[in-house]
Amino acid sequence: MTGYSASLPNVAVVGLGKIGLTLAAVFANHRYNVFGADINPDVAASVNQGISHIQNEPGLDRLVLTAHKNNTLSATTNTAEATAQAEIIVVIVPVLTDEQNQVDYQLIDRAVAEIAKGIKKDAMVIFETTLPPGDTENRFGKKIEEISGLRPGRDFDLAYSPERVYSNQIIHDLGHYPKVVGGINEKSLKSAAAFYKNALGCKLIEVSSLVTAEFSKVAECVYRDVNIALANELAMFAEDKGVSMAEVISASNSQPYSNIHSPGIGVGGHCIPIYPYFFINKGLSTGLTPLSREINDSMADYAIGKIEKQIGSLKNKNTLILGLSYRGNVKEPTKSTTLVLIDRMLEKGANPFVNDPLFSDREIKQHGAAPLSLYDDNCSKIDAVILQSFHEEYNEIDFSQFTNCQLVLDGRNKLNSQEISRLGITYESIGNQGRQCP
Ligand SMILES: NC(=O)c1ccc[n+]([C@@H]2O[C@H](COP(=O)([O-])OP(=O)(O)OC[C@H]3O[C@@H](n4cnc5c(N)ncnc54)[C@H](O)[C@@H]3O)[C@@H](O)[C@H]2O)c1
The missing domain is CATH 3.40.50.720 (NAD(P)-binding Rossmann-like Domain)
Structure with a gap:
């Protein structure tokens, strides 16, 4: 040394x-x-x-x-x-x-x-x-x-x-x-x-005490998981009622005591999907904590259901998932929702492609998907694009190259819905059923 x-x-x-x-x-x-x-x-x-x-x-x-x-x-x-x-x-x-x-x-x-x-x-x-x-x-x-x-x-x-x-x-x-x-x-x-x-x-x-300090960290994670689950639940309900959740959040959160979180396609990473189990396994096995885990873990399937509703069976369809990382601008695949999406796509007979500027092609292949550069001619063969984690590079995506794409599912409510719709591609996000975000 x-x-x-x-x-x-x-x-x-x-x-x-x-x-x-x-x-x-x-x-x-x-x-x-x-x-x-x-x-x-x-x-x-x-x-x-x-x-x-x-x-x-x-x-x-x-x-x-x-x-x-x-x-x-x-x-x-x-x-x-x-x-x-x-x-x-x-x-x-x-x-x-x-x-x-x-x-x-x-x-x-x-x-x-x-x-x-x-x-x-x-x-x-x-x-x-x-x-x-x-x-x-x-x-x-x-x-x-x-x-x-x-x-x-x-x-x-x-x-x-x-x-x-x-x-x-x-x-x-x-x-x-x-x-x-x-x-x-x-x-x-x-x-x-x-x-x-x-x-x-x-x-x-x-x-x-030691245990108070330990408890405080797990409690922070449970708080976030529960609040994300609430946002997801409200987003699904808003879709059912034909209301834009993005518009609702900006209106509701103008009240100082309202802090509705952002709904999304799933919760990943080292922390939020894991630490609630530190309470659940020690006796907090009913109530909001386990229910929130269930809701947040079900969001990937909910998203797949939205895609199928728009483009039909996924069999033999080429799907592109943007972001292997669990969230934007961080190289971290632990418990990433993309891993669940890849599994589901494969089960349904689709061909899942993944783009992530932070990972090499070899690393993407290790997770069971084919890597696809956003400058590859094969972008024209993609049937549906799913944004899972929003890396800053994705601000610049040129969707006009996705000439056969029927649907962009924006799992983080970050993409330019007007631009995508203008190209004749259906834009959807979590909490917006076929509507453009305001
Ligand atoms: N990543 C985050 O955003 C974050 C945020 C807040 C808190 N934390 C806490 O920090 C912890 C570590 O997170 P991280 O992101 O640094 O993890 P990491 O996976 O990036 O790093 C863990 C490191 O520990 C090493 N390691 C594994 N077993 C070891 C052993 N027996 N002896 C010595 N080294 C060993 C690994 O080789 C690796 O380099 C998390 O488990 C969490 O409790 C993480």
């Missing part, structure tokens, strides 16, 4: 993904020596060359390079070794759910076992990964104690601080969103709060 300044405090960041690398680079530019750890050797190698492997994160390339030049950021695949050099250990390895929506701890359990091998007495471990409430203490604190013999709260500080940033603006958000912090005891809480104040310079919200 390279890079070390003896006068600076040492931090290990475990998991150098989109969030972990950004945190590591910010800490390393704020008077900390950072030892990053990631199981992916390519990630460690690029960080050790001063190169960020994350795309589309404004400011990150520069921070990684500067820290590399200043010898304050290095990386390894050996988590125990990184941990052994640190007084502060930040864990940001994902917890996902499996096909049955059960929590999948494989990655983080492995990370925690390595941390337990390296941790020194009097160190502080802070979990930032979104977790089912209770896990910091009951699962991971206990596991570290079992392996290291060090007791949390006595031999090392244990804290939880959820990461709440938004991709594409992570560096900005780290300095501007208040950091929620909980500790296993007062000393852990104060140590973690002092660390974030120094390292990020942001406002702090100190809460009374």
Whole structure:
């Protein structure tokens, strides 16, 4: 491992993904020596060359390079070794759910076992990964104690601080969103709060327990999922009644207490479709939380139904899905609605094509669809276009090349409906049945 300044405090960041690398680079530019750890050797190698492997994160390339030049950021695949050099250990390895929506701890359990091998007495471990409430203490604190013999709260500080940033603006958000912090005891809480104040310079919200901090992050995600589900439900009802939901939202939201969210073709990514299950699996198994998951997960099928209603059977039809990413301008296919759309198209005998400027043709093929450039002559053979994620490049699409296209289904209510309709192509969005948006 390279890079070390003896006068600076040492931090290990475990998991150098989109969030972990950004945190590591910010800490390393704020008077900390950072030892990053990631199981992916390519990630460690690029960080050790001063190169960020994350795309589309404004400011990150520069921070990684500067820290590399200043010898304050290095990386390894050996988590125990990184941990052994640190007084502060930040864990940001994902917890996902499996096909049955059960929590999948494989990655983080492995990370925690390595941390337990390296941790020194009097160190502080802070979990930032979104977790089912209770896990910091009951699962991971206990596991570290079992392996290291060090007791949390006595031999090392244990804290939880959820990461709440938004991709594409992570560096900005780290300095501007208040950091929620909980500790296993007062000393852990104060140590973690002092660390974030120094390292990020942001406002702090100190809460009374680890579980409160964990709960607050999952609650944020449930709030968003439920509100999106409400918007989707209202959008489907509006279509049924022949009303434009876009027009309704702009009228309704002129009242200060109304904040109807945007309806859409589906909810994807690491967070919103996953974290509600952290409550659902722990007893919140009836009511709005599971119902919202159902509504949001049904939107892809609803969209397919709209297409079939317009153009008939999808058998042998060429369909183009715009955006493999779960949302615009972010390279992230986890739980993307496009994956569901591809499966459904294949089941129905259609030929799904996918365009996404952030992914290579090889990456698109890995997800079971044929890549199609927007400059390819085969655009003229497409029967229906579906916008799933709105990348900024899609502002410039020339729909006149889709000479055989019968329908554009705008799953994000972002395209120019007048322009598309002017070309004789039917335009529909979620919440607008064959009507042009105002
Ligand atoms: N991505 C977001 O927009 C976002 C927003 C808010 C919060 N979060 C939180 O941040 C967490 C991480 O998200 P991300 O986007 O950085 O994920 P990511 O998939 O980009 O990165 C995860 C990294 O962890 C590494 N890793 C996996 N197992 C490991 C192990 N055992 N030891 C060391 N490294 C390991 C992977 O190789 C990868 O580089 C999420 O699970 C979530 O809790 C993410």
